[in-house]
Amino acid sequence: MNFKTVKQIAESWGERNVRSRSFAEVFNQKYSYQELSEAVHTMALFFQQAGLRPGSRVVLSVANPLDTAVLFWSMLASGITVVGIDPEAGKARAGLIIQQAEAEGFIIDRQLVSRWGLDDYAGFLLPVELAQPKKGKLYTKLLSRKKEAAETPAHSYPAILDTTAAISALAEVPPSTLAYILFTSGTTANPKGVMISHRNLFSHLQTLSAHYKLESRSHLLNILKLYHADGVIQGPVLAGYNTCCWHRPLEFEIPRIPDLLDAIYKNRISHAVMVPTILYLLHKFGEDYEDSFETEDFQCVISVSSHIEMALWQAFEQKFKTRIVNVYGLTETVAGSFFCGPDDASRQVGSIGKPIDCEARILTDAGKAAQPQEEGELQLKGEHVFVGYFNNAAATAEAMEDGWLKTGDLAVCDEAGFYKITGRKKNIIISGGVNIHPEEITEVIHTHPLVRESACMGKEDAAFGEKLVACVVTEPGAQLDAAQLTDYLRQRLESSKIPGEIHFMDELPKGLSGKVQLQALRERLEKQSQADPQDQNMYSQVIASAAQAFAISPEKLSLESNSRSIEGWDSMAHLNFVLLLENHFQLRFSTADIMVMNSIQTAVDIVSRYQKKA
């Protein structure tokens, strides 16, 4: 496959028609391609002078997203292998990765130096200073740059950009050079380092660019974590490859959903990379913002990292009148492999679409190629498939067979060539796009002195795809509650790996061998929390009342239907709707409730609230 090399890309940023464009707009801060080009060339000389050579493994762990993006590209352009560690990672996990990666240097936030015990480290260490609050130009003019520079140590980033010269021309980086190593889960033992070469990375960037139809005018929105492949690769790296702009207007939190949706119009976003959890929250809290994706520039939402529920997929597309591209891939395949959409040829809602620029096969347990609709393990082969696990030949051999990557996912393929994931062979939970090995969490819970035993597993969840659930048995007489255990775990695990539910039990169901029977445990929990069938009846009745009041077929109504989308929802029909609901459910709404009842969803919520009160 023809793809651009890192040297070609980095040199293109200095071209006249590119350099004035924005490479990134992060929290209202713009960063041009000229600035990126200068930074990359300067850092190249700096790395050279520091004795680093192509293939040197250097840890990158920086909280500031823009600094992370610039440094990631700088390391790629110099052939330095990025060993990415999330700055939120606990000391134990960071230490384990550093040890396993045999790191030859560090580019990390200043505060991590002490936290990770690197104060006396004699090798290459470039601390990254916290970004200074941005001042206006007037302020900058009034206060000399010298004074500002004096406030930050010279041997730190970004100060070195001012004190180091730039290299005249970047060297070619051989395609077999490792671009980065990302470590999979593992806090107390055995994280596996996924090695991605320049060939893997840049061939896949070419695939992504062509399939998403990215061009220099595109605007890519990606607010995902940069220490996951979907955040950094489908964000600043993909933008840089296409000389387009990467936008990260905010850190995601629910109260800022309106700002995120408004950023799509404001920034002329053409592609939005999101995880199903964010799509779920946008759908749930995006009322009155339904037109957010209906702009002249917007092309598609790209759903990555985890399985998207069919119901969410359809409801989101219906509500926001846009198209979701469902991407299936692994850290081991850079980012994607299968794409469902945006083109009609690869789109079948509910599936993962078709393999693009790679080969796929499904093998049954007997090791034979599966027939259409027959389940088996999905395997992949292509230029983007990783080199192997770093210093872990056994794990590599287990995952690869004759150049085929065993994904560990069970899938079926239909007669038209569309693939669908049906289950998982390996024990892993994907919650909000984050891969979690339940054993890892169980191990950490076991370190609590009051815990006798525990088991963790995944549970289906509308928002997160899967939710991590921990079942815990405490020592006899021990006083331990969920909040205390969560506090304990918070100090030892990343926030995304904290169990969403903690259940305390007298004992865990076990088989003859003494192993915890997860299926029995799951059934026990399901029994406890079986959905109330009354809720379904209530929803049906609200729909029936709406259909009657607004003289519309019930099939045309859904939770998203509202006073703007239903033609017959005028003032008098509103009264009819209210009276029908009051009669049926034998309740009387308050004036405030009648005033806010402008959608089926709000009607359901209000009736549900009254029923709970009763």
Added chain:
Amino acid sequence: MTLLTFILLGCIPVVAASWILPSRWQLWPMPIATAVFLAYFAPVSLAILTATTITSYFILQYKKKLTAATLVVVAQSAAIFLFFKLGANHQMGMVLERIIPLGLSYYSFRQIHYAVEAYKQKLPQHHLGDYVKYLFFLPTILVGPIHLFQDFQRDSRRRRWDAGMFSQGLERILYGFVKITVLGNYLVSYHLQNYILSLEPDSWLATYLDAFRFTANAYFQFAGFSEIAVGLSALMGFRIIENFRFPFLALNMTDFWNRWHISLSHWCREYVYFPILGYSRKGNIAIVASMLVLGLWHEISSYFMVWAISHAVAINIWHAYKNSAFQKKLHAALPFHQALGWLLTMHFVMFSFILLKEENWADIIRAFQNLLFL
């Protein structure tokens, strides 16, 4: 120079500043220009707007009980509005301004909207500055529309330079001017008026055409000003609510009020109709109350009261007729029922405007006698 010309001239530097200044300052020249404009033309209005902006914001911000705070803000705005509408300022010897303070009708209704939306907990996160920018928005001060805080706040966040939108804004201003000057002033108020004057006074045709003239002129003037407001807002990257959407294509009275002075009818539906409906469960009464508020918002007089009630009755009749067996029969019998509906609606609107056009009840009665050959 008219007030409109002042507003337009004042908006030129403000619009330029809204794109040139650093982003955090871009929207501040507008409230400053509004304050300067009001200070010059209507200082009392500036004082009222400033005071009520601050009190309404802080009452709702630091409330102990949301319902009480909402009621206080609504009562404050309604009391000031009624004080001036009822002419109490004249009776008390306050002759600082001869008419109701400029823009009061609009900004007091905007403040009530803000308070009720706070009560419904539908307001987005915002600060006093956002509220000031919303209320001190010069394009909509003079003749509305009563644009919504949520929409304004959203546009403040997402506005961006868009050459197409800017050009559309200029077009809308031009259309507005054409409506006011060419269609309203020149064709209707000058040529048609002269023609009517040439007819025999009190003849059927003269009375009919005069009712048409008044209705058409009211539309061209009001819709023209609204169009300029929409256009000026678009120049700054704001999409404010459209106030008119081809009202003379309406097929029934509900349809008419979804097309005529949309922002006010929306306001009345949200803040009069629904609360009264919630309290009484009687849609007919809620419609009468809404139309009364809508009518008396223009002017507190017996003419507007009768006009409002007549429209409320017409809307209620339409609701009773809609989906009835009688309607089905009529539709089956009359192939041109839509055209008939349009004709009836237009004539009802036109004849109801006679209530607002004439100087006194004697003239109103005479006009109806002429029209009905009595």
